[in-house]
Amino acid sequence: MGKGQELYKKAKTLIPGGTMLLSKRPEMFLPEGWPSYYSKAKGCRVWDLDGREYIDCSIMGIGTNTLGYGREEVDEAVRKVITDGNMSTFNCPEEVELAERLIGMDAPWAEMARFARTGGEINAITVRIARAATGKDKIAICGYHGWHDWYLSVNLGENDALAGHLLPGLDTAGVPRGLRGSTIPFHYNDFEELLDIVNKNDIAAIKMEVCRNNGPENDFLQKIRQLCDERHIILIFDECTSGFRETFGGLHKKYGVTPDMAIYSKTMGNGYAISAVVGKRWIMEAANGKTFISSTFWTERIGPTAALAALDVMEKEKSWEKITAIGLENKRRWQELADRHGLRINQWGIPALAGYTFVSPNALAYKTYITQEMLKKGYLAGNSMYACICHTPEVLDGYFHELDKLFATIREFEDGRDVMKELEGPVCHSGFARLN
DSSP: OOHHHHHHHHHHHHSTTSSSOGGGOGGGTOTTTOOOOEEEEEBTEEEETTOOEEEEOSOHHHHTOTTOBTOHHHHHHHHHHHHHOSOOSSOOTHHHHHHHHHHHHHTTTOOEEEEESSHHHHHHHHHHHHHHHHSOOEEEEESOOOSSHHHHGGGGSSSOGGGGTSOTTOOOTTSOGGGTTSEEEOOTTOHHHHHHHHHHSOEEEEEEOSOOSSOOOTTHHHHHHHHHHHHTOEEEEEETTTTTTSSSSOTHHHHTOOOSEEEEOGGGGTTSOOEEEEEOHHHHGGGTTTSOOOOGGGGOSHHHHHHHHHHHHHHHHTHHHHHHHHHHHHHHHHHHHHHHTTOOEEEESOTTEEEEEESSTTHHHHHHHHHHHHHHTTEEOSSEEEOOTTOOHHHHHHHHHHHHHHHHHHHHHHTTOOGGGTOSSOOOOSSOOOOO
């Protein structure tokens, strides 16, 4: 057991859940064996507390670092901010420049912008603005939109309504019961279900991810856009995760459907905290006077500065094209391995956020086994890879060389060999579970 595993044992006695983010809990990867903490990160490489080096073919900072860890141009801009001062009584001019940049990127429909620092809070801000602008309360949602009360209130109903959107079993303790029915979920590509919701409720906004695991079918997005126009409903696209991965900006550009508001975060600052909502003027102005939305640290300088530098690098590198190509090649090679070894897999996600699941009752055990064995070879890996431009052909060739051997062993497991005898700890979690 290394320093990281020991530190995580201590963390669970001091921090509820052990860490601030469900997706970073070691139990999601390799219970009792995941290194858990890092000492440094650069490119697509991470060093643990014992100095061991790993190639990150996993989730790259939960999808925040498409330019790789420690991109020099971004870090240099941040270092200058630290030298010159990150906070003062005055506002930072970079927020005006960033607003202009994002609005110009989504023109002509986008006219104003607001900033925060995390995805969850910018989602909550956007919902507040939409409700203030329309004078209506109810929001129809499809996808994952954070941890705040407005979203988790979906699970205040009779069933686990978020199970198809987020993770099964999310409890609502602490969410006011009075919010029940204020947020209503619908399933992706089920327009008739959404139409029924709109017909039965006075909806302020339809808030959704542009693409879930599979893309839109039967003009799904176009039908929603038309519905919003006809019923005077605000259409919000949550691009926190999908933004800057297939296009320079929102994935909605790929499908030719414009929202009334769009949310960006994740990779926009290449690992530095920044989030934004851009929208039409008549909607966005509700944030000034009709409601109160304000926070001290939304005015710090590092976030906007990092975003401006990251956007410059993205444009120069055309990073969205590179990571999409990497993701498409990963999907091809995963399928090639599965076919070669007679295994069935289901693939999911847009190319730059792609993954696969074994079609087997032992799928989670196989995922755990891959993580366990790849870790020994110096790779952080599971059954997905969030692509970054540092995932060179050489890196990926090494990754697939090792993965090929493990698929061969999984074939043996499918033929009767006991996978559980090969695991050196518990099977990884599939979703939310109490840890302490």
